[in-house]
Amino acid sequence: MFINQILDGLHFINKPQRLFFQSLFQTMLICQSAINFLALARHSNLNERTFRRNFRKPFCFASLNRNISEHCGVLSPEAVAQDASFIKKSGNHTFGLDKFWNGSHSRVEKGLELSIISLIDQPNQPSLALSAAQTPPNLAAAETDKSRPTRIDFYLQHFLKTVPHFPKAVKYLLADGFYAKLKFARRCWSEWLSPDQQTSHGCQFAISFWRHPKTARSQTKV
Numbered sequence: 072m073f074i075n076q077i078l079d080g081l082h083f084i085n086k087p088q089r090l091f092f093q094s095l096f097q098t099m100l101i102c103q104s105a106i107n108f109l110a111l112a113r114h115s116n117l118n119e120r121t122f123r124r125n126f127r128k129p130f131c132f133a134s135l136n137r138n139i140s141e142h143c144g145v146l147s148p149e150a151v152a153q154d155a156s157f158i159k160k161s162g163n164h165t166f167g168l169d170k171f172w173n174g175s176h177s178r179v180e181k182g183l184e185l186s187i188i189s190l191i192d193q194p195n196q197p198s199l200a201l202s203a204a205q206t207p208p209n210l211a212a213a214e215t216d217k218s219r220p221t222r223i224d225f226y227l228q229h230f231l232k233t234v235p236h237f238p239k240a241v242k243y244l245l246a247d248g249f250y251a252k253l254k255f256a257r258r259c260w261s262e263w264l265s266p267d268q269q270t271s272h273g274c275q276f277a278i279s280f281w282r283h284p285k286t287a288r289s290q291t292k293v
Contacts, residue, residue: 077138083131091117091125133202133236140190140199150191150243152198153230153250155206158183169208186229190238191245202233227255234263 074096078089098115099106108126112119140148157173160182171184184206189198204225211219230244244259 073142074139077135077142080138081134083134088125088128088130091121092130095122095125133233136199136201137236137238140201143197143199145190145192145197145199146238147240148190148192148238149240150193150245151188151201151237151241152191152245153186153188153226154247155226156185156187158185167205167208169206169210171206186226188230188233190241191243201236202229204229223250223252223255226250227258230255230259231262 075093078084078092081089084092094115094117095111098111098117102110102114104110108119108122111117111122155171157171157175157180159173159180160168162168165183167183168181169184170179170181172178173180173182186204186206187200188202189200191198206222206225209219210225211221214221244263
């Protein structure tokens with residue numbers, strides 16, 4: 072299988088972990104219900120505790136996704152994009168529950184959020200996810216609260232952790248206006264680009280931000 076060849080090429084995982092991920096990806100393709108540990112155990116030969124135990128172990132998904140993108144023909148992307156994705160979730164015991172911005176409804180709602188960094192291949196125009204990290208709850212709402220990090224601090228740390236997995240051809244960062252803050256831009260500029268790249272005319276740091284035009288809501292006349 073395609074994924075087995077990629078897992079065999081990852082030298083930072085051992086054989087038991089490689090066999091586990093091979094079984095995991097195969098089971099996810101045939102699982103008809105919601106994908107959780109119970110459903111995965113029901114459709115495979117592995118026990119539920121095996122899935123829980125292996126998911127507690129560290130694994131570099133960014134390296135895996137980088138190898139998948141290269142096998143898909145995305146060899147020299149020139150840009151990466153970062154944005155947050157809202158996930159609707161009910162209940163009170165799921166980790167990460169907080170109030171996040173839901174772009175589909177243009178309002179703040181209770182749920183989960185993922186910070187996603189993807190590779191942009193301009194000639195073919197695909198976007199392949201490179202790294203995803205769940206936004207933790209109860210972060211500081213303003214910079215004046217020095218006791219807790221803010222969400223922009225979390226997005227920044229996620230970006231900096233993913234930088235070592237960027238292809239060398241990447242020289243643009245695409246994000247919306249929320250990321251256009253001096254703290255984010257300065258740290259990205261100083262820690263992402265080398266001094267030679269910072270002074271090179273061929274390497275630029277750009278934040279592209281946009282805003283949807285607001286349309287007036289029609290009122291029903293009674």
